[in-house]
Each structure stands twice: as C-alpha cells, then as structure tokens.
Amino acid sequence: MPTVQTYLTIEEAANAARISKPTLYRRAKEGGLKITKLGHRSLISAADFERWMAGLPTKDDAQAA
Numbered sequence: 873m874p875t876v877q878t879y880l881t882i883e884e885a886a887n888a889a890r891i892s893k894p895t896l897y898r899r900a901k902e903g904g905l906k907i908t909k910l911g912h913r914s915l916i917s918a919a920d921f922e923r924w925m926a927g928l929p930t931k932d933d934a935q936a937a
Contacts, residue, residue: 879908879915889925899924 880888886896900907900916905924908915 878918879910880918880921882907882914882916885916885921888921 882893882896886893889896891899896905897907899905904927905916906920908917
C-alpha cells in the first residue's frame with residue numbers, strides 16, 4: 873500500500889514558521905528546504921518542513937553564543 877505524503881502550501885509553512893512568504897522563499901533558495909511545483913502551486917513536504925524547522929537555531933542557542 874502506498875504511503876500518503878502531506879504537503880504544506882507556502883502560506884501555511886510561512887505561518888507555521890512565523891516568517892513572511894518572501895523570507896521562506898529566500899531560505900529555500902539558500903538550501904535545506906525543497907519547494908515542489910505542482911501545476912501553479914508551490915508546496916513543501918511536511919516531513920521536510922519539520923526537519924528544516926528542527927535544524928533551526930533556537931533562542932537558547934543564540935543566548936549561549
């Protein structure tokens with residue numbers, strides 16, 4: 873049985889990360905976050921998004937530096 877992969881729209885991902893859509897596109901361009909085109913829609917795999925978010929520095933990381 874095939875597995876179902878969940879995707880987020882750019883707007884959903886930007887809202888979840890609390891950043892603007894242009895910032896999300898910029899971060900994707902820098903690497904680490906893959907945007908998939910489906911017709912006219914740009915989508916991000918929910919699993920990739922979660923991995924990307926987990927790899928971001930936290931407030932505690934910034935304060936420790």
